[in-house]
Amino acid sequence: MAQKKKASQTSFKTLPKAATGIQGLDEITGGGLPRGRPTLVSGGAGSGKTLFGLEFLVRGATQYSEPGVFMSFEESIPDLTKNAASLGFDLERLVADKKLFLDHVSITRTEIEETGEYDLDGLFIRIADAVQRVGARRVILDTIEALFGDLPNPGILRAEIRRLFGWLKQKGLTTVITAERDRPDRLTRHGIEEFVSDCVILLDHRIREEISTRRLRIVKYRGSTHGTNEYPFLIDDQGISVLPISSLGLDHAAPAVRISSGIARLDGMLGGKGFYRGSSILVSGGSGTGKTSVAAHFVDAACRRGERCLFFAFEESPRQIVRNMRSIGIDLDPWVRKGLLLFQAARPTYGGIEQHLLVTHRCIASFHPSVVVVDPVTNLLMVSTLNEVRSMLTRLVDFLKTEGITAIFTSLTAAGGALEASEADVSSLMDSWLLLESIEVGGERNRALLVLKSRGMEHSNQIREFLLTDDGLRLLDVYLGPEGVLTGSARVSQEVREKAAGTARLQEQGSRRRELERKRRIFEARMAMLRAEFEAEAEIIQQTISESESLGEEMVQDRGRMVRSRKADTSAYKKEGRAKAARKR
Amino acid sequence: MKKPPKKSSPAGKRKPGLAGEIKQAASHDRQAKYVLRLYISGSTSKSGLAVENIKRICEQHLKNRYDLEVIDIYQQPNLARDEQIVAVPTLIKRRPPPLRRLIGDMSDLKKVSLGLDLRMRE
Numbered sequence: 001m002a003q004k005k006k007a008s009q010t011s012f013k014t015l016p017k018a019a020t021g022i023q024g025l026d027e028i029t030g031g032g033l034p035r036g037r038p039t040l041v042s043g044g045a046g047s048g049k050t051l052f053g054l055e056f057l058v059r060g061a062t063q064y065s066e067p068g069v070f071m072s073f074e075e076s077i078p079d080l081t082k083n084a085a086s087l088g089f090d091l092e093r094l095v096a097d098k099k100l101f102l103d104h105v106s107i108t109r110t111e112i113e114e115t116g117e118y119d120l121d122g123l124f125i126r127i128a129d130a131v132q133r134v135g136a137r138r139v140i141l142d143t144i145e146a147l148f149g150d151l152p153n154p155g156i157l158r159a160e161i162r163r164l165f166g167w168l169k170q171k172g173l174t175t176v177i178t179a180e181r182d183r184p185d186r187l188t189r190h191g192i193e194e195f196v197s198d199c200v201i202l203l204d205h206r207i208r209e210e211i212s213t214r215r216l217r218i219v220k221y222r223g224s225t226h227g228t229n230e231y232p233f234l235i236d237d238q239g240i241s242v243l244p245i246s247s248l249g250l251d252h253a254a255p256a257v258r259i260s261s262g263i264a265r266l267d268g269m270l271g272g273k274g275f276y277r278g279s280s281i282l283v284s285g286g287s288g289t290g291k292t293s294v295a296a297h298f299v300d301a302a303c304r305r306g307e308r309c310l311f312f313a314f315e316e317s318p319r320q321i322v323r324n325m326r327s328i329g330i331d332l333d334p335w336v337r338k339g340l341l342l343f344q345a346a347r348p349t350y351g352g353i354e355q356h357l358l359v360t361h362r363c364i365a366s367f368h369p370s371v372v373v374v375d376p377v378t379n380l381l382m383v384s385t386l387n388e389v390r391s392m393l394t395r396l397v398d399f400l401k402t403e404g405i406t407a408i409f410t411s412l413t414a415a416g417g418a419l420e421a422s423e424a425d426v427s428s429l430m431d432s433w434l435l436l437e438s439i440e441v442g443g444e445r446n447r448a449l450l451v452l453k454s455r456g457m458e459h460s461n462q463i464r465e466f467l468l469t470d471d472g473l474r475l476l477d478v479y480l481g482p483e484g485v486l487t488g489s490a491r492v493s494q495e496v497r498e499k500a501a502g503t504a505r506l507q508e509q510g511s512r513r514r515e516l517e518r519k520r521r522i523f524e525a526r527m528a529m530l531r532a533e534f535e536a537e538a539e540i541i542q543q544t545i546s547e548s549e550s551l552g553e554e555m556v557q558d559r560g561r562m563v564r565s566r567k568a569d570t571s572a573y574k575k576e577g578r579a580k581a582a583r584k585r
Numbered sequence: 586m587k588k589p590p591k592k593s594s595p596a597g598k599r600k601p602g603l604a605g606e607i608k609q610a611a612s613h614d615r616q617a618k619y620v621l622r623l624y625i626s627g628s629t630s631k632s633g634l635a636v637e638n639i640k641r642i643c644e645q646h647l648k649n650r651y652d653l654e655v656i657d658i659y660q661q662p663n664l665a666r667d668e669q670i671v672a673v674p675t676l677i678k679r680r681p682p683p684l685r686r687l688i689g690d691m692s693d694l695k696k697v698s699l700g701l702d703l704r705m706r707e
Contacts, residue, residue: 106669107686113700115676116635116689121626122658122670129662151672151688 015223018066018138018174021059022052024242028227029218033199036172038165040196042179042187043203048214048235049178050075051087052203053140055239056176058089060138061099066174068138069101069130071123073146077104087239101130107150114152120160124167131173139168139175148190162195187219198222204230213352216242232354238362243354243395254278255404258457262301263294265475266434269451269460275432276456277370278404280397282427284411285436290447290466291410292316293473294434295373296325296332298408302371303335310369311343312360314379318343329471342367348379356380357392361399372400376410377426390426397429431455437463439487446487449475465491619643619651619701620680626673627659631690635674638691646703676700 017031026032033039033056043049050072057068072080080102081091094100103126127139144161151157168175177196179188187193193200200219205212215230233242258273267274275281281298283291299309313321321343322332335341344363348356364372374396380389393409400407411426427433432454438445449466451459465476465487479486479494486494623639625632636655643651658665658673668677676687678701687700697703 103666105671107671111684111686113685113687113696114689114693115687115696115700116638116692117631118672118674118689119626119629119631120671121629121673122624122665122675125626125658125662126665126670129665147671 017224018060019064020056021063022055022240022242023238024231024233025216025240028216028231028242029199029221030224030226033174033176034221034224035174037169037198038175038177038196039199039201040177040179040187040193041201041203042181042193044181044205047181047203047205048233048240049180049203050080050083050142051235052201052240053142053176053178054080054084054089055087057100057138057140058084058091058094059239060174061094066137067099067101067134068140069103069127069134069136070140070142071127071130071144072102072104072142073106074143075104076106077102080104086237087235088237089239098134101134101136103127103130105147107147109150112150112152118151118153118156120147120157120164124164127164127168131171137172137174139173140178141175142178143180144177145179145188145190145192154190158190158192161192165195203233213354232352234354234358236358241358243357243392253404254456259305259406260301261294262297262299263473263475265464266294266449266473269462269464269475270432270454271457271459273457275406275454277406278401279431279455280400280407280409280429281432281434282409282411282430283434283436284413284427286413286438289436289438290468290473291412291436292321292375293325293328293330293468294436294449295375295408295410296321296328296330297473299341299371299373300330300332300335302406303332303338303340306340307370308339308368309335309341309371309373310363310367311341311373311375312363313343313345313375314348315376316345318345327470328468328473342369353380353388353392357395360396364399364403364405370405372405372407374407374409376412378412390429393426393429427453439463439465441487442490444488448487617650617681619647619653619678621651621653621701622668622677622679623653623655624658624665624668624670624673624675624677625655627657629673632674634690634692635676638694638697639676642691642694642697642701642703646698646701 016035017029017033018035019026019032020029041049041052053070057070060066060068070080075083084091091100091102095102105123105126130136131139141164144164147157147161148154165175165177177192179192181187181202182189187200187202199221202217202219204215204217206215207213214233214235216233217230218226218228231242233240255277257277258275259277260267260274261270283294285291295311299311302309311318311321316324318336322336325332332341336343342363344359346356346359360374377389377393380392397407409426409430430453433452435450435452437448437450439448440446447466447468448463450463451461453459462478464478467474467476476491479491621639621643623635625635639653643653656664658670664670668675672688674688674690676691676697678685678687681702685700685702687697689696691697
């Protein structure tokens with residue numbers, strides 16, 4: 001991508017280009033058509049050649065201040081004006097403002113007799129005069145090959161047309177020459193492409209499976225790199241739009257801001273904070289798995305934050321969606337009335353894939369939402385091939401990311417199919433992928449949700465059962481059984497079992513506690529007994545001690561009584577006592 | 586640029602009246618009055634040749650009953666648009682009807698007389 005950009009930039013220096021103003025074309029050509037040179041636009045009847053020329057001219061006059069001259073060799077001026085009006089171009093005003101000059105070249109073959117050599121000076125002079133009148137920088141010759149039917153002597157005519165192209169180039173006029181392609185093996189009826197060496201664009205209009213698609217291819221662009229693919233394009237009331245409208249690139253900003261999914265427990269599964277703002281989220285699942293409900297939650301949350309949401313409904317009508325979401329407790333109606341939520345509903349078959357992409361772009365550009373829902377993106381497969389849908393989604397995702405818009409794409413997977421494989425193509429574009437599954441166990445079907453991937457964040461790897469309740473989508477606790485996640489009745493019975501086990505545990509705890517209490521009481525009782533014994537013994541011992549003390553006293557008293565009774569010489573004891581005291585001194 | 590010589594019959598300056606017109610148309614083409622306009626671009630050789638050729642033819646076959654005007658579209662590009670001139674030289678035979686356009690340098694006498702509905706005697 002960077003290489004391509006670089007290449008077109010360098011070529012821009014060497015080869016000046018005139019911007020066409022046609023949506024998407026300037027991206028493919030790296031800036032427009034070769035300035036001051038002729039470009040051949042070839043295509044079958046009704047392929048949009050004239051409108052191509054008209055738009056190139058009108059955009060030049062209105063957007064790039066390059067007035068133009070339209071030389072019409074087929075349509076009359078009133079017809080041309082009318083056709084241009086269908087694209088929203090007011091030719092009459094542009095002519096009045098001298099920004100445009102229209103000239104209808106009409107010759108009736110039957111009136112003409114060739115009497116000798118002639119040239120196309122009449123045409124030269126008319127163009128020169130017209131160019132001078134409005135100061136034209138651009139010229140359209142639509143379809144100059146018509147002259148071959150009007151004028152005799154093709155030899156002279158070819159030489160003159162060659163001279164005309166040379167003259168236009170010399171005058172520095174950016175010219176678009178349209179030509180009818182009648183056979184697939186050649187670009188123009190009369191081989192005038194050999195005079196146009198600079199740029200050749202091929203337009204094609206084909207019908208496949210009742211859906212018409214227009215395609216544009218740059219066959220040749222000398223001195224410039226260009227996209228070589230076939231690009232789908234549309235013609236509607238805003239002119240031609242070549243897809244891609246936006247160029248492909250991977251240089252969009254990556255905000256780190258997280259926004260809630262609107263389901264609290266889902267946010268929990270997404271690292272606790274929800275999705276990244278500006279990311280693209282795929283919600284895939286079989287029918288009836290709740291994809292739209294997940295999207296509605298997200299929308300509801302966004303509207304609560306005051307953000308604008310654009311809801312592309314390819315399956316249900318807006319009223320139906322509002323009613324159905326009300327049944328799960330999400331009321332979208334107030335958001336619609338507040339102008340925060342806009343539904344864009346259409347059956348996918350009403351137009352080709354390009355039409356859808358274009359409408360999508362236009363809606364987003366005019367509504368400026370911060371959240372976009374495409375529900376379901378798989379319905380687009382009805383109108384196109386997987387390849388084209390992928391290409392469209394790539395463009396769309398790219399565009400949304402550039403705009404910083406968070407997008408939810410729901411995707412309907414075929415029941416029983418290889419769920420993940422079938423969407424591998426689309427999923428690689430997505431940042432987050434929520435997989436909604438129906439788990440069939442024990443004769444019932446239950447919904448489960450899995451965050452299959454979510455770039456740049458930690459996310460839960462659990463498969464979670466959820467219920468769609470009156471109060472919205474409710475994620476349930478996880479019950480793992482021997483065969484995986486338990487859902488529905490299996491979960492309920494597991495819940496009951498766990499409850500029973502819990503009660504038993506409680507009872508056991510109770511009895512253990514009681515036993516402990518008993519043991520403590522026994523212990524305390526024993527303690528009390530021991531204490532009592534000890535106290536009893538201690539009392540006896542104390543008694544003995546005090547008995548023996550009183551016995552000692554009695555003995556002393558008894559001895560005194562005996563002395564007295566024997567009338568012993570107590571003074572001798574006294575003398576002895578004094579002598580002892582004297583010695584001590 | 587030199588303005589090419591303009592030669593016309595004495596009556597050429599005056600528009601014939603309606604009655605005369607009908608009379609002329611009804612009468613034989615020998616009496617019918619020719620109104621011819623030759624559109625050329627500047628002084629190219631083809632233009633010069635055409636002017637020369639047509640004058641000679643007129644003098645030979647339509648003496649005194651033709652009105653030839655030579656117009657240089659370089660001078661009047663608007664006339665080229667109004668008259669739907671693409672190829673040059675172009676001779677427009679306005680009268681007698683039907684309207685005919687002769688393109689080229691008028692060197693093919695047979696085709697010129699066929700286009701002008703002349704009877705070639707010589």
